[in-house]
Every structure is written in structure tokens, then in C-alpha cells.
Amino acid sequence: MLNWILVDEIIYNGLKEDINNFDITTDILIDKESKSLAHMLAKEEGVIAGLNVAQRVFEILDKDVNVKINVKEGDKVSKGTVIAQIEGSTKAIxxxxxxxxNLIQRMSGIATISRKYRDIVKDIPVRIVDTRKTTPGLRILEKYAVRVGGCYNHRYNLSEAVLIKDNHIKAIGGIKKAIDKIKNNLSHTIKVEVEVESIEGLKEAIEAGADIVMLDNMNLEDMRKAVEIGRGKVILEASGGITIEELVETAKTGVDVISVGALTHSVKALDISLIIGKIIHF
Known part of the structure; x- marks a missing residue:
């Protein structure tokens, strides 16, 4: 599900950035009565996400533009697939x-890599989740695309959940002190996650009452030890530069969750083009 109030704000900001006062080329060349039929074409194989967002761009520009969507969100398409047709004002198109x-290419790129990660560990009981390493201003769309691809979301922002990281621990003076202070000032409905870098830190976090423990940059041997210690006591999350090549072995340690910043922060946009194929009226 998308919050369309927030999505519309992203689109309006994008249009203001791109058009500013007017589209000097289109406004001079194209008559306001001109109508066209265009199609949106996938130029490589991938998973589609954001067709509904792209459709909304054209609807905001002209409510009479008709967008016919040919595939579903999350569909894997091949090169040459016409994923949508747009009919209406040439200027709006x-x-x-x-x-x-820009939006559908970015979102589809994220959905494509998310599907790849999901499929690699589909037979192992582990969740692959994203992080807050998102493009400023586009987080709602990028996290949505992760879900379309078949992976899961970590916390949306700093207000949504507690995650006590290494710098928090250093600033306050220890894991137990941090957890105690958080729990004394927190609603009972919110879980507490703590980042640790060692087995000793894991034990301290469990004893202090953490609900989730993030194993930061641990090697596989230590992760396996952490699972033996923490199983049934806390949710265990592996994190810290885990590559797609390391995914299966990390999942096999028995951790519950693997967080992967690469789902959003270093994604290649899916190659999609828009081509005007027919002038209906000029």
C-alpha cells in the first residue's frame, strides 16, 4: 500500500524541479490540442514496480490522459514488453x-534486485530486509519497491522503532545503561533493537532485555555461536555489507533476518523507455 498524499507530494516536487515555470521546448513546438498515443517499453528483463506512480504523474498533469497498464506490479517482464500505453494530450505526455x-526505472531496479535476493534464499527460513539507505525524498517509493520485489522493510524512519547503535552505546556508556534508559521512557508496545559487534555484547543485550539484536559485521562462526545463544530469546539480525555472494551462507547460520542496504542504495535503474508512436490529432 502507498500513502498517496505523500506520493503526490513527491510527484509535485519532481514536476516543479523539472518544469519550473514551463517546458520551453514542448510549449513552443506542440499545439495544446495535440493528442498522441505512446507506449512504455521495457528494454531489458526485470521486475516492474511503480506503474501506478508513473500513471499518477500523467493524471496530475492532465486528468483526461488515459493510461492502460498491461502488466501487474511485481511481474517479471522480458525485453521488448510493452508495459503501458498512454493516450491523451501530447504536451502532458x-x-x-x-x-x-525516473520513478518507474528506479523502483523497478529496486524490485528486480529484491526479487533476486529473495529467490536465492527462498528455501531458507530467513527474511531479507532493507535499511534507511534510501534516496532522500523517495523512501516511501523505494521501500514499496522492495516489498513488490518480495523482500521486507526494516523501520521506516527514526520515529518508528528503537535501534540502539554503536554510537548511542558509546555516547551513553554501555549496552545495559542504554537499554535501561530506553525501557524506562518507552511505551510497552515498541520493541527494542540493539546493535552489537561481539558475542559478549550479544549476551549483555539479552540480559538487559533487548527484543532484537543486530549482529554487526560478525563472521559466520560468530553468527552461528550467536544463534546458539540467542535462539528463542531474541530475534537475530545479521547486518554489515553482506553481499549477494555471501547471502546463502549467512542465511544458513540460522539468523532470523538479514538486512541489506544494497537493495536501495546502489541499484541500477531498469531500462524503460517511452515512445510516442501515433499522433491522434494535431
Missing amino acids: LNGERLAL
Whole structure:
């Protein structure tokens, strides 16, 4: 599900950034009565996410533009697939083309890599989750794309959940002190996650009452030890630069969750183009 109030705000900001006062090229060249039929084409194989967002771009520019979507969110498409057709004002199509493509390309790239991660560990009982390493201003869309691809979301922002990280622990003077202070000032409905770098830190976090423990940059041997100690007591999350090549072995340690910043922070956009194929009226 998407919060369309927030999505519309992203689109309006994107249009203001791209068009500013007016589209000098389109406004001079294209008559306001001109209508066209265009199609959106996948130029490589991948998982589609964000068609509904791209559609909204054109609807905001002109409510009479008709977007026919040919595939479903989360569908894997092949090169050459026409994923949507756009019919209506030529000016609106050209005004919105770049923003619509930027968003759907980015979101589909995230969905594609998320599907790849999911499929690699589909037979192992582990969740692959994203992080807050998202493009500023686009987090709601990028985390949505992760879910479309089949992975899961970590906390949305700093207000949503507690995660006591190494710098918090250093600043306050220890894991137990941090957890005690958090729990004394926190609603009972919110879980407490703590980042640790050692087995000793894990034991301290468990004893202090953590609900979730993030194993930061631990090697596989220590992760296995952590699972033996923490199983049934806390949720265990592996984190820290885990590559796709390391995914299976990390999952086999028995951790519950693996967080992967690469799902959003270093994604290649899926190659999608928009082509005007027919002038309906000029």
C-alpha cells in the first residue's frame, strides 16, 4: 500500500524541479490540442514496480490522459514488453515523460534486485530486509519497491522503532545503561533493537532485555555461536555489507533476518523507455 498524499507530494516536487515555470521546448513546438498515443517499453528483463506512480504523474498533469497498464506490479517482464500505453494530450505526455520514467526505472531496479535476493534464499527460513539507505525524498517509493520485489522493510524512519547503535552505546556508556534508559521512557508496545559487534555484547543485550539484536559485521562462526545463544530469546539480525555472494551462507547460520542496504542504495535503474508512436490529432 502507498500513502498517496505523500506520493503526490513527491510527484509535485519532481514536476516543479523539472518544469519550473514551463517546458520551453514542448510549449513552443506542440499545439495544446495535440493528442498522441505512446507506449512504455521495457528494454531489458526485470521486475516492474511503480506503474501506478508513473500513471499518477500523467493524471496530475492532465486528468483526461488515459493510461492502460498491461502488466501487474511485481511481474517479471522480458525485453521488448510493452508495459503501458498512454493516450491523451501530447504536451502532458512530454511534460511528464522524464519524471514518470525516473520513478518507474528506479523502483523497478529496486524490485528486480529484491526479487533476486529473495529467490536465492527462498528455501531458507530467513527474511531479507532493507535499511534507511534510501534516496532522500523517495523512501516511501523505494521501500514499496522492495516489498513488490518480495523482500521486507526494516523501520521506516527514526520515529518508528528503537535501534540502539554503536554510537548511542558509546555516547551513553554501555549496552545495559542504554537499554535501561530506553525501557524506562518507552511505551510497552515498541520493541527494542540493539546493535552489537561481539558475542559478549550479544549476551549483555539479552540480559538487559533487548527484543532484537543486530549482529554487526560478525563472521559466520560468530553468527552461528550467536544463534546458539540467542535462539528463542531474541530475534537475530545479521547486518554489515553482506553481499549477494555471501547471502546463502549467512542465511544458513540460522539468523532470523538479514538486512541489506544494497537493495536501495546502489541499484541500477531498469531500462524503460517511452515512445510516442501515433499522433491522434494535431
